[in-house]
Amino acid sequence: MKANIAMKTIVLVLAGAGLAIGGYWVGSQGHGSIQPAAASGSASGKSGEKIDSKTGRKVLYWHDPMVPGQKFDKPGKSPFMDMELVPVFADEGGTEGGVKVNPTLQQNLGIRYATVRREETRDAFELVGTTQFDESVAEVVQSRVTGYIEQLHARAPMQRIKRGDPVATLFVPEWIAPQEEYLALKRSGNDVLASDARDRMRALSIPDSLVAQAEKTGKAQRNLTLTSPVTGVVTELAVRDGAMVSPGMTVAKVAALNKVWLLAEIPEQQANLVRPGMQVEATFAGGTDRKYSGKVREILPGVSTTTRTVQARLELDNRDGSLTPGMLMRVQVGAEKAVPRLLVPTEAVITSGKQSVVLLAGENNTIQPVAVTTGRDIGDDTEILSGLTEGQKVVASGQFLIDSEAKLKAVLPKFSSPEQEHTQGTNHSSTEAGPGVYRATGKIEKIAPGALTLSHGPIPELKWPAMTMDFSKPKSDAFAEAKVGQDVEFSFKEGDDGSYMLQDVKPVGGGKK
Structure with missing residues (x-):
């Protein structure tokens, strides 16, 4: 009986040892994870927080400095080197990739911070276009009689001209005889016949000012001066000195410059976003600090088969005359309704091509890189779609010193605390x-x-x-x-x-x- 009990005891002991060895083998093969042997130096705080028993500080994790990518949740011996694992404390900004910068170094490096803020902004997109004369305010200078160009005052197209300036002086032979008849009747004292002669001159389109000048001098006036009706630029000049003109013939065309048109190209996908009446702001390379306000006048029908764009005719204010036709300009079109957006200064975003990163300021002078998803640029700010929350602080200058841990390795001693x-x-x-x-x-x-x-x-x-x-x-x-x-x-x-x-x-x- 005793022999049977002893035999059962031996069998149970061997089975337990086998299970222990099998469990150890399975655990050592699972996912290749390495867990160090537990050692003294740690304790659990509230909600499972890890507290260092020597310093009382909160521990994020333990690691081997020679293999920083491997993290451990307990202290112990390093499986890689003959050394103890090192704790990474929460108050050191120990999150991987972060650094701690003391206030003196921040001031010396000129590190400046900005607050992540939420603002109401309007959807805006940029277009490119060229300026043109506003054809709706162009004026023509025409002759109402048959005559000859005795003197041409506007010598070439694109010449600037003011309102009332002479364009051309005509010699009108047909006006001489009616004026002499009127003056003779006027001198004879026959007012009835003189009045009839005056009516015939009006029918011949002889201006009252010319008749008054003939009465004053007592001589028939042979020349008629055509003047510009507006201040602007002579866009067309159809005659030269000595040329014959006939009634209804255009001598010159003058375009005003107080407003100019801008013909902008709109991508086909954005054509429905632009409507007549929307406000715009335009700048050109010769003066990026100067902005010109205006509005969308109309959307021209048709899509270009080569560029797949729709043309919009914009109207810009040009009362100072600084804009001339042919200028290439960038136009920003703003939406009618404002939308709340999370914004940071554009200079705070570091773009590597694959991702965008900002340096987030934390407690105890820590700085941590955070990957963000960016939206559109709005002025000097960039929209943040994900990665940040309102009220956080980010580094707005000095990022070139702290933009990656790889670049910091040569200057890490400078970032240590005075102690x-x-x-x-x-x-x-x-x-x-x-x-x-x-x-x-x-x-x-x-x-x-x-x-x-x-x-x-x-x-x-x-x-x-x-x-x-x-x-x-x-x-x-x-x-x-x-x-x-x-x-x-x-x-x-x-x-x-x-x-x-x-x-x-x-x-x-x-x-x-």
């Missing part, structure tokens, strides 16, 4: 050898053809604790005098492949151990 800088000084670690070069002291544990294995103390610039690791040699025969067990001072820098290359190795104090 860290003091600690660095006491640990013989500095970047005096050049940007991105670090110095430390350690002990040679192993010598290989391509590397030295060194056990060294903490390196605050890289947030490394004391550990043992391999450093590559620049050449296989470099540091020939180095010996195992020797205490040395060494400098190194990170290579492009992520390895760490030794720059210099010399015994501590200049002696050998």
Whole structure:
């Protein structure tokens, strides 16, 4: 009986051991995840928060500084290096990719912040067009009689002219005889016949001003001066000196410049968004600081088969006469209704081509890159569709120093706090050898053809604790005098492949151990 009980006990123990070993094997194979052995140094706070037992600070996660991409939710021994995992604290801005910038450095670098705000803005899009004369206010200078151009005052097209300025002087032979008859009857005192002669002159289109001049001088007036009805530009000039003109013939055409047309090209997809009466603002390359206001006059029928655009005729205010036909202008058309949008200054958005990023300011002087989805540009601002909320602060200047962690590696020591800088000084670690070069002291544990294995103390610039690791040699025969067990001072820098290359190795104090 006792033998049976002992046999059952042995079987149960072996089965439990088998299950334990099988569970361990399954767990070690699951998804390739590595969990360090639990160690002292952590405690759970409210709502499962991780608290460091030594400092009492909130911990986001633990990691190996040599493999920062792998995160652990418990402290312990690193599975990659002979070292303890390092906690990343919440008050250090420990989110991956973030940095902490002390206020003094912020002021020295000129880092400026802007607040994410929500504003009512109108949908707007830009068009391109060229200016033209406003044909609706163009005037023509015509002759009502048969005559000859005795003198042409407007000598060429596109000549500027003012209202009342002479355009051409005509010699009208048919007007001489009626005027002489009228003057003779006037001198004879026969008022009835003189009045009839005056009516005949009006029928011949002889102006009253010309008749008055004949009465004043007592001589028939042989010339008629045609003047400009508006201030503008002579767009057409159909005659030359000595040419014969007939009734109804156009001598010149004058276009006013107080308003100009702008013929804009609208993409076919946006044609339905533009309607007559919408307000516009236009600028041209010769004066981008000057804006011209106007409105959409009409949408011309038809779509261009080559550009797939619809033409819109815009009317711009040009009372100062600074616009002339043929100017290429950019036009911004605004929608009638305003829509609330989340906006940040355009200079705060860093665009890499694949994504857009802003640098978000957090607590305790931390700065964190955040990927955002951008909408349209509205003036000096950019619409944010996702990634930010109203009231947050973003970096508006100085991003070139903090736009990515890769670019920060050469200047990370500058971003440390004053306490860290003091600690660095006491640990013989500095970047005096050049940007991105670090110095430390350690002990040679192993010598290989391509590397030295060194056990060294903490390196605050890289947030490394004391550990043992391999450093590559620049050449296989470099540091020939180095010996195992020797205490040395060494400098190194990170290579492009992520390895760490030794720059210099010399015994501590200049002696050998």
